[in-house]
Amino acid sequence: MFAAQRIGRRAFSASARDLSKVTVLGAAGGIGQPLSLLLKLNPNVTELGLYDIRGAPGVAADISHINTKSTVTGYDATPSGLASALKGADIVLIPAGVPRKPGMTRDDLFNTNASIVRDLAKACADNCPEAKVLVIANPVNSTLPILAEVYKARGVYNPKRLFGVTTLDVVRASRFVSELKGTDPAAENVTVVGGHSGVTIVPLFSQSNHPELSSNAELVNRVQFGGDEVVKAKDGAGSATLSMAMAGARMAESLLRASNGEKGVIEPSFVDSPLFKDQGIDYFSSKVELGPGGVEKVLPLGKLDANEEKLLEACLGDLKKNIEKGVAFVAANPGK
Ligand SMILES: NC(=O)c1ccc[n+]([C@@H]2O[C@H](COP(=O)([O-])OP(=O)(O)OC[C@H]3O[C@@H](n4cnc5c(N)ncnc54)[C@H](O)[C@@H]3O)[C@@H](O)[C@H]2O)c1
Numbered sequence: 001m002f003a004a005q006r007i008g009r010r011a012f013s014a015s016a017r018d019l020s021k022v023t024v025l026g027a028a029g030g031i032g033q034p035l036s037l038l039l040k041l042n043p044n045v046t047e048l049g050l051y052d053i054r055g056a057p058g059v060a061a062d063i064s065h066i067n068t069k070s071t072v073t074g075y076d077a078t079p080s081g082l083a084s085a086l087k088g089a090d091i092v093l094i095p096a097g098v099p100r101k102p103g104m105t106r107d108d109l110f111n112t113n114a115s116i117v118r119d120l121a122k123a124c125a126d127n128c129p130e131a132k133v134l135v136i137a138n139p140v141n142s143t144l145p146i147l148a149e150v151y152k153a154r155g156v157y158n159p160k161r162l163f164g165v166t167t168l169d170v171v172r173a174s175r176f177v178s179e180l181k182g183t184d185p186a187a188e189n190v191t192v193v194g195g196h197s198g199v200t201i202v203p204l205f206s207q208s209n210h211p212e213l214s215s216n217a218e219l220v221n222r223v224q225f226g227g228d229e230v231v232k233a234k235d236g237a238g239s240a241t242l243s244m245a246m247a248g249a250r251m252a253e254s255l256l257r258a259s260n261g262e263k264g265v266i267e268p269s270f271v272d273s274p275l276f277k278d279q280g281i282d283y284f285s286s287k288v289e290l291g292p293g294g295v296e297k298v299l300p301l302g303k304l305d306a307n308e309e310k311l312l313e314a315c316l317g318d319l320k321k322n323i324e325k326g327v328a329f330v331a332a333n334p335g336k
């Protein structure tokens with residue numbers, strides 16, 4: 001019945017909003033809870049599925065009392081609960097995984113988070129292979145390749161549908177510039193490319209409203225290590241959760257708008273990218289035009305100044321290693 005209604009509405013009502021099921025894996029966590037809250041407030045989300053290894057039904061019961069139209073379901077922490085959470089999903093967000101503590105790099109999370117993402121990727125590939133999947137769990141430079149390798153092994157890989165979420169880097173860059181310049185952050189669009197850790201994060205201020213900022217080493221460093229600022233301030237209680245929830249919700253909303261036919265929706269994201277394949281780097285974050293199928297077009301980098309060329313060089317070396325680590329992990333540990 002539900003499937004019929006869904007198809008009927010897609011086929012016969014061009015003006016009506018499509019039905020969109022969005023599922024959060026890791027929904028009871030520091031990011032998962034506020035992210036689920038923001039998705040519940042989004043009128044483009046009609047069905048919200050929440051899954052976690054602990055606590056998702058409680059979070060769902062709480063959020064379900066919010067008087068917006070969407071339905072909310074919390075699923076049991078069982079294989080069948082996970083499968084049901086994913087069936088019919090249009091978008092899946094994955095903040096499941098451990099966060100950093102002071103003194104750790106994102107790569108230090110690899111040993112724990114690689115297998116979490118691999119196993120959730122299998123469940124996505126088996127239950128909603130057509131869904132757009134947004135990986136938030138760190139280290140994103142390695143977890144997106146892990147997701148992609150799982151999809152390739154299962155014969156369902158479509159590079160247009162898998163995303164590593166780097167939106168927070170762009171959100172931070174625009175906020176930090178606005179603090180410095182006393183401007184409205186909404187008017188400060190800063191392109192950030194590369195990956196999502198330390199020197200792999202490359203802000204392109206030369207393309208912003210303030211090209212001279214590309215020589216402001218302190219600002220560049222703040223964008224590259226903004227995550228560390230939060231980890232230090234939280235003092236052992238985790239990493240960015242609230243700003244990340246906003247960034248993840250923004251990325252999901254952009255995909256929903258593009259799915260609903262809006263043209264020219266552009267978000268930065270870490271995707272299977274042609275930009276540096278000639279250097280053996282299959283994934284790269286840059287501005288991506290979104291469409292109904294996910295990635296419509298990976299936009300070119302544009303012109304970089306000499307400072308940015310140096311940053312890019314440092315980025316590519318580290319990024320290549322991070323990607324290779326993710327690919328090698330799945331080859332050596334295919335799991336069940
Ligand atoms: N991409 C980014 O910009 C960005 C920003 C901030 C944080 N992160 C990353 O996001 C991840 C989550 O951070 P957090 O602060 O929400 O952590 P958290 O510990 O508060 O929450 C993680 C949640 O994942 C759940 N979980 C663990 N294994 C699971 C599994 N197999 N299936 C389903 N759920 C599972 C846990 O029960 C927990 O509720 C971390 O890896 C962190 O580094 C990424």
Ligand SMILES: O=C(O)C[C@H](O)C(=O)O
Nearest residue numbers: 100138226227228239240
């Ligand atoms: O810094 C972290 O570990 C979390 C996240 O990747 C961030 O950028 O805030």
